[in-house]
Amino acid sequence: MNQNDMPKAYEPADVEAKWYPEWEKRGLFHGEPVPGKKAYSIVIPPPNVTGILTMGHVLNNTLQDILIRWHRMLGEEVCWFPGTDHAGIATESKVDKVLREKEGIDRRTLGREKFIERVWEWKKQYGGTIIRQLRKLGTSCDWERERFTMDAGLSDAVKQVFVRLYEKGYIYRGTRMVNWCPAAQSALSDEEVIYKETKGKFWHFRYPLTDGSGYLVVATTRPETMFGDTAVAVNPRDERYRHLIGKTVHLPLTDREIPIIADEHADPEKGTGCVKITPAHDPNDYQVGKRHNLEFINVMNRDGSMNSRCGKYAGLDRYECRKRCVADLEAQGLVEKIEDIVHNVGFSERGGVEIETLLSNQWFVKMDELAKPAIEAVKTGKIKFYPERWTKTYFHWMENIQDWCISRQIWWGHRIPAWYRDEEVYVGVEPPKGEGWHQEEDVLDTWFSSWLWPFSIMGWPEDTAEQKFFYPTNDLVTGPDIIFFWVARMIMAGYEFKGDLPFRNVYFTSIIRDELGRKLSKSLGNSPDPLAVIDQYGADALRFSIVYIAPVGMDIRYANEKCEIGRNFANKLWNACRFRRMQGPVSGEFKALSAKTAASLTPDEVLILSRLSEAVGSVSRALTEFRFHSAAHEIYDLVWSGFCDWFIEACKPRLYGSAEEKNQALAVLDFALWNLLRLLHPFMPFITEELAHQMSFLADGESIMKAPFPVPFPEILPADAEQLSAFTNAKYELVTAGRNLRLSNGVPPSRKAHYHIKASGEAYAAHLKNQLPALLSLLNAEEVSISLEEYKADDGSSAPSLLCEAGVIYLPLKGLVDTAAEKAKLEKQEADLRKWIRSAEGKLSNPGFVSKAPPAVIEAAKKQLSDLQEKLDRVLEALKRLS
């Protein structure tokens, strides 16, 4: 091993390409049921099989990998179950689009069977993209257990669940108002509709009374639905219209007469107070229609065009129809006025088009009974949410839960296991015996397989060792946007089918936005490609940066340049190790310091080891509480500031000193580095593995993945560690002051300086004298004299000085000193001190404080005041000397 074989800068690409296949080859990601051993498991939120890696996935999977790697190092039997989701509508439209563009075939001309074959082909060829990309990130999923929601086993689980719920009476088929997506030509669940503020018109139309006595004015945003109107409603208490109740109006553009009815639904404050009732196309009108026994007229085709009930408008697209209706009504003088309004309009989450609410025959799941244990689990804290506030969102939804529309009029998905023959309906896992049965054409909502994921992935409904050992899983990491779609439903499914919760903790990640706070989206072009970022900065850099910048429980503002944090940090760590290697081979004490070394620790060593031991504890605590970001900050600060800036610099003279000093310094460096690498490994897996080998902490064939996670080591530290650390910090404060003096007085860095320190007391003086080599090195000084006396120059020249906890540091200067600047600096110190003294005195003279504050706080305040006064005296002395 020689010092030249580590490049000056860390080069991630080769290191990542080397280690990932190695880890996988050695089976380090694999988890196996080991009865008696502590289990730790996570199921991945399965990305869409059509998906490509986004920054959202990066965050999500990095956090999961941190947890997984951490627990693996804790010696638990760990398994991270990966896989992908068949994503019904998304995949179907994706493949449909590809077929149309590349081959000019429509899925309908292809037919159901052929089309599904093509989707499978497409899935085989392109479906693994996101899984390959996840490997680049370093995720340690158990790839041997990769599953797909349409795998045979998972499809069995879906059928089982459907049949069980049907037999329990929780699944039913019925004609109800549903959300209809004209693009997908399928029903959607309520959760798949997103409402957007949209500019629209509020048209006021005249509906003539059939008795010729005038007209009513109804206001609507959807003129084209008027062909489905079967009444006009007014509020029974509305004086303006009471006399019209029971009469009829002529529905314009048709030859129909419809009644004027009284119903509370009509709001006198809204519009004109008269509402057209379209029971087949509006949820409220549907209720009104039921109350008044109105006719339900569906006026639309599956694709959103108008049907034969619309007379000459039949076949027109809904928007075209709207235009023509308005024009024709205008021509007939039936338009009273047109207002501009902004209102919320529902769009299909996937298709991006305006949805229709319409009456349709669909399959539903009754949810209220399923919700009960799931609500209870979160209420009692058996399942915990982080951040906790998401429980409110959860409870609100769960306590107002609606039946779930699970049927979809598409082809790609789990076909509903129901068969029809004439009026008979058969529901079962296997098709019915006998002739004449045909299976339900509809497939199930994608989430109907996702909600079973935590146990279907482990082989349910078979009774498997995996379920016994790994179920319930421990933690779930996912975005808050799918709390209803997925999290809530998994909890319900867990209790219903396994009789137990699916996971104990749910960590909701931040949502990633761009630098301006906008959501990342393809159309805005502000969606960075994680693979390009990995190429540029390295996977570890991306992982670390995104955790480092993720604010707790809030959205992340991400920009690629922020990956410099992680890249620079990786480089810093790399060079710290490179420096260490230049000093010679690894010592035998990296795993545990010898008693001899521990007994002769220098104050600098005591400080860094104390900090390290504490950091190990607080990083572990932070991870337990899912405070990833504070763990990352802690490690970053420890490595950069504590270890590199101070400790390495302070130990340099010892490395060039006696053999005994050098060996001790190396032992401590190695011990600290081996702890740091393991502490950091869950966050930056590649570089830590590489360095552990570069440093020979590990032999060939070993991996840091299986090395024990560090534990605090207070037993190594001396009894007076705290005091020694305080002295050392005070020493560093003097160094900073000395450097300040040098810079502000223009002493070039190339020149070795001379300093004098007037120590604050015997204890400080002894400590500083004892630490002279480190002081000289840190100050880049030739000489530092230490005494209890202030500095006096033989030739009468003066010396600027700065006041610190441990004493006053002087930088004697031959020749001219900028006394004005010196004086100004001292005067500022004086002013600050007086301000703080006033505040301290004020506090101590407050009778309330003295009588009510805890004694320790009062003592601290007294000590602070006397320290401040002492410092002020010294500043005043210096000022006197100057004038």
Place this chain on the structure above:
RNA sequence: GGGCGCUUAGCUCAGUCGGUUAGAGCAUUUGCCUUACACGCAAAGUGUCGGGGGUUCGAGUCCCUCAGCGCCCACCA
């Protein structure tokens, strides 16, 4: 309309149980290629903790209130 969150340095954010003089990174200024690192080192400046009120010996932190911003749910006449 209901709920949740945010507002701290130029920017992005920490700030634990209410307790010394409110911190970090980036950016800025100054000096440095000092033999691990210029993806670096050293030093410096920067605050009405959104406004107002209250509780308390003591409030960035707890309570009330107002304002601005964001998100979720409900609401398509």
